[in-house]
Amino acid sequence: MKKHLVLIAVYVSLFLAACQKNLFDQPQQDAPGNVQVNPNHPMKDSLQYIINKYVAAGLPGVQVAVRNNDGFYIASSGYAKLETRTAFKTGTPSWLFSITKVYTAAMVLKMKERGLISLDRKLTDYPVPDIEANISRAGEISIRMLLNHSSGIADLAELPEFMVGQLNDPLHQPSVKKRMEMLKGKPLLFEPGTDFSYSNSNYLVLQLLLEKITGRDYQSLLNTEIITPLGLQHTWYNPSEQQTIQYGFPNYYFDRFANEQLENVSRWNTALANASNGYGGIAADAADVTSFFSALLNGQVVSTASLAEMKTWITGAQSTQPDYGLGLEYSQYLEGSTPQFGHEGDGIGCSTQVFYVPDNNSILYINSNTGRKLFGPYLFKITDMKNELCRYVARWR
Amino acid sequence: MKHLFFSFFVLLGVIASGQRTDQPWQLDLGAGLHSFYAPVENLKWSRPELVTTASLNKLMSRKQLFSVGLQLGYARNNYQGDALFVQLLGQITPVIAQKLEIGFGLGAGYRLALYPSPAQKWDGANWIKGHSFKGVIQVPLQFSLGYRSLRFQSLEFRPYAAWQLQGLFRYSPDLSPLPVSAFLMGMKIHNYKK
Numbered sequence: 001m002k003k004h005l006v007l008i009a010v011y012v013s014l015f016l017a018a019c020q021k022n023l024f025d026q027p028q029q030d031a032p033g034n035v036q037v038n039p040n041h042p043m044k045d046s047l048q049y050i051i052n053k054y055v056a057a058g059l060p061g062v063q064v065a066v067r068n069n070d071g072f073y074i075a076s077s078g079y080a081k082l083e084t085r086t087a088f089k090t091g092t093p094s095w096l097f098s099i100t101k102v103y104t105a106a107m108v109l110k111m112k113e114r115g116l117i118s119l120d121r122k123l124t125d126y127p128v129p130d131i132e133a134n135i136s137r138a139g140e141i142s143i144r145m146l147l148n149h150s151s152g153i154a155d156l157a158e159l160p161e162f163m164v165g166q167l168n169d170p171l172h173q174p175s176v177k178k179r180m181e182m183l184k185g186k187p188l189l190f191e192p193g194t195d196f197s198y199s200n201s202n203y204l205v206l207q208l209l210l211e212k213i214t215g216r217d218y219q220s221l222l223n224t225e226i227i228t229p230l231g232l233q234h235t236w237y238n239p240s241e242q243q244t245i246q247y248g249f250p251n252y253y254f255d256r257f258a259n260e261q262l263e264n265v266s267r268w269n270t271a272l273a274n275a276s277n278g279y280g281g282i283a284a285d286a287a288d289v290t291s292f293f294s295a296l297l298n299g300q301v302v303s304t305a306s307l308a309e310m311k312t313w314i315t316g317a318q319s320t321q322p323d324y325g326l327g328l329e330y331s332q333y334l335e336g337s338t339p340q341f342g343h344e345g346d347g348i349g350c351s352t353q354v355f356y357v358p359d360n361n362s363i364l365y366i367n368s369n370t371g372r373k374l375f376g377p378y379l380f381k382i383t384d385m386k387n388e389l390c391r392y393v394a395r396w397r
Numbered sequence: 398m399k400h401l402f403f404s405f406f407v408l409l410g411v412i413a414s415g416q417r418t419d420q421p422w423q424l425d426l427g428a429g430l431h432s433f434y435a436p437v438e439n440l441k442w443s444r445p446e447l448v449t450t451a452s453l454n455k456l457m458s459r460k461q462l463f464s465v466g467l468q469l470g471y472a473r474n475n476y477q478g479d480a481l482f483v484q485l486l487g488q489i490t491p492v493i494a495q496k497l498e499i500g501f502g503l504g505a506g507y508r509l510a511l512y513p514s515p516a517q518k519w520d521g522a523n524w525i526k527g528h529s530f531k532g533v534i535q536v537p538l539q540f541s542l543g544y545r546s547l548r549f550q551s552l553e554f555r556p557y558a559a560w561q562l563q564g565l566f567r568y569s570p571d572l573s574p575l576p577v578s579a580f581l582m583g584m585k586i587h588n589y590k591k
Contacts (some may be wrong), residue, residue, distance in 0.1 A: 021513070023475065023476065023513050024513070025514065060524075159439075160437075160439075161439045163572070164433045164434070164440050164576075165441060167433045167477050168432055168434075168441075168444050182439070256569060257510070257569055258569050259531060260518065260519070261512075261516040261518045262516065262518070262527075263513070263514045268476075373571075375569075375570040376569065376570065
């Protein structure tokens with residue numbers, strides 16, 4: 001009997017080992033080129049200390065960059081790829097996920113400045129078949145409501161069919177049309193314009209509207225409106241899996257069972273990002289993200305009046321402080337200070353954030369190659385790290 | 398759901414306690430396709446993979462109207478990790494319309510949900526190899542349609558088709574219960590001679 005039990009244990013062990021393979025693993029190579037930084041940046045040691053602390057608590061890899069009056073600096077800790085113990089480089093790019101919304105909002109504002117779109121017109125004023133067929137009460141929803149998430153349209157990424165679809169076929173993401181169809185028949189969460197509910201669907205609709213009014217696709221718009229004018233060399237929309245390898249993207253990790261064990265989900269993360277379009281499909285390196293944000297704040301992307309509109313905050317019915325502007329998230333890390341703003345981004349295997357502190361003119365960018373999409377220990381670790389970094393930069397003088 | 402589950406097992410227990418004990422043991426072999434799916438919330442049945450099951454059932458009542466079985470299963474999943482499971486499944490299997498056997502089953506079990514890729518864990522100083530699976534509670538609900546029965550020598554064969562909906566609990570807090578549907582074709586076999 002004992003002999004049989006040993007044999008069964010051996011068989012089960014072999015079986016478990018045989019079932020596992022590196023299905024989502026991607027090769028990781030160094031990002032080409034070298035980014036110029038100020039090696040004597042005054043925030044350098046503190047930023048390094050904070051990220052080292054969280055890497056010592058189990059984050060695989062973190063990159064953080066700051067751009068302010070003292071110049072530009074990038075700190076990193078941990079690994080870009082755990083399996084090979086490869087470190088982050090200054091030029092290691094990443095998927096931005098929802099930071100993409102800032103770019104999309106800026107392009108909508110540019111089109112408003114050209115008179116191609118009016119923020120207070122309704123969706124039905126710009127007829128797009130996929131919007132008319134799938135968005136409930138489109139005639140009551142304005143462009144502004146899409147931009148500040150007060151439309152009430154359900155978040156497609158939170159729909160059970162989207163989430164279960166991720167598990168069934170992670171490398172074959174639903175098309176824009178199929179994602180729009182997921183919204184068909186879904187009632188609005190509230191009367192349009194009366195509350196706030198963050199929804200990726202709003203920015204997918206905005207992408208369709210942008211493409212409709214300009215007659216060009218999102219990629220082409222991004223190139224001509226933002227990438228080329230600002231001279232951004234390392235900003236891409238929907239780079240292919242092969243390109244992400246070539247550009248030196250890190251590998252990405254996910255705590256599937258919320259038990260502090262990570263698995264490599266790089267290809268899944270890339271597939272998901274590639275299908276996140278105008279709400280999450282941009283990738284860039286830290287230098288480019290902070291350059292874009294700096295240009296946005298300096299009036300090089302949209303006019304001062306448009307920037308002021310982007311910073312017109314709305315407050316949800318249950319919120320105690322403002323939530324969102326037009327493509328910008330509001331935050332207040334220091335009592336009595338000028339409110340900070342920026343945007344976070346989250347994929348299955350990464351978490352990012354761009355954050356601006358008006359009082360000291362600092363732009364912070366955070367890039368972690370672990371996801372916090374599901375509730376669990378990594379949600380807290382990553383959120384705590386982001387909060388500590390933002391609080392530090394908000395208080396810095 | 399909890400009450401339904403509890404009542405079902407109480408009913409089975411009551412019935413079983415008053416039943417003849419000379420009913421045979423039955424071998425039940427099944428195979429089919431499974432996917433994360435339930436017929437709710439516009440979920441889509443997509444990219445199914447292979448599942449196989451083997452059970453040992455104890456038939457009960459003179460007309461073999463009830464059974465309780467211990468079922469072992471293996472579910473392949475290339476992207477989300479394979480699974481091995483063991484579950485106790487109680488079934489009510491009345492015969493209607495001549496030889497058509499319908500079945501309704503409910504049970505509880507344990508699933509070893511494997512990682513699709515090697516998991517890594519931080520031990521405070523280094524990244525080390527993690528456990529290769531997580532134990533998940535599984536609640537199966539089964540509907541079946543079968544033919545009772547074909548006889549060959551002393552063996553009786555009952556072919557069937559079944560849909561088994563498994564609710565996975567504790568897979569991840571945000572994905573609980575996670576639904577899995579398995580469409581199975583199988584054969585129940587027992588020796589009808591004593």
